[in-house]
Amino acid sequence: CTKKAKMAKDNTNGLAMCRVLLAELEAHQDAWPFLTPVNHKAVPGYRKVIKKPMDFSTIREKLANNQYLNLETFIIDVNLVFDNCEKFNEDDSEIGRAGHNMRRFFDERWTELLM
Numbered sequence: 001c002t003k004k005a006k007m008a009k010d011n012t013n014g015l016a017m018c019r020v021l022l023a024e025l026e027a028h029q030d031a032w033p034f035l036t037p038v039n040h041k042a043v044p045g046y047r048k049v050i051k052k053p054m055d056f057s058t059i060r061e062k063l064a065n066n067q068y069l070n071l072e073t074f075i076i077d078v079n080l081v082f083d084n085c086e087k088f089n090e091d092d093s094e095i096g097r098a099g100h101n102m103r104r105f106f107d108e109r110w111t112e113l114l115m
C-alpha cells in the first residue's frame with residue numbers, strides 16, 4: 001500500500017463522511033434557513049455584507065461534482081454557512097439561534113465520526 005494509495009483511500013473515506021454529515025445537516029429540524037441559497041434580491045443588504053454565500057444545496061451540488069478534495073475543504077464550506085449566518089443575523093433571532101444550533105450539532109458530529 002503506497003503512500004499515494006493510502007491518501008486515495010483516506011479521501012474516499014473522507015468523502016463518504018461528507019455525504020453522511022451533509023444528509024444529517026439537511027435532516028436537522030433547524031436546517032430550514034440553510035437548505036437553499038439566500039435570495040439576495042429579496043434580502044436587502046445580503047449581497048453587500050456576505051461576500052461568499054453558501055448553503056446546503058450548493059454544498060450538495062459541489063459534492064456531486066467532486067469539488068471537495070477532502071473532508072477539510074467540505075468543513076470549510078459548512079462553517080461558511082454558519083459564519084455568514086452569524087454575520088447577518090442577531091444571536092437572539094430565530095435564524096441566528098438556528099445557526100448556532102446547527103453549528104453545535106455539526107461540530108459534535110464530525111468530531112464523533114473522526115475520533
Ligand SMILES: Cc1nnc(-c2cnn(C)c2N)n1CCCn1ccnc1
Pocket residue numbers: 032033034038043084085088089095
Ligand atoms: C441563511 C439566512 N441568513 N439570513 C437569512 C435571511 C433571509 N431573510 N432575512 C430577513 C434573513 N435574515 N437567511 C435565509 C433564511 C431563509 N429563509 C427565510 C425564511 N425561510 C427560509
